[in-house]
Amino acid sequence: MSTVKKSLTPFGQQLKHRTVVENDEFAGFARRIIRAHGRRVATGDVEALRDLVALSAVIDDAIGEAVIGLRAFGYSWAEIGSRLGITRQAAQQRWGGDMP
DSSP, X not given: OOOOOTTTSTTGGGGGGOOOTHHHHHHHHHHHHHHHHHHHHHTTOGGGHHHHHHHHHHHHHHHHHHHHHHHHTTXXXXXXXXXXXXXXXXXXXXXXXTOO
């Protein structure tokens, strides 16, 4: 029995399991760009090193935003942790903060 009131949640539970087909291709593109930037630094562009390191902070922020969004869509800490290869406790400890 679902405790979600469909009148209060647009599209009901449909949003939780939606499929977005471009994610794999988009993630692959992002990985290629980051690797290319690393190769650029490795060829002697020391000035670009700071920008490459700054990307890690941007990625961490994006992961936090993604987790907040997934939690808002109803994903459990166990589901999120499972996708990341960590325990639900580890996921909640890292990204939980004051989130519900």
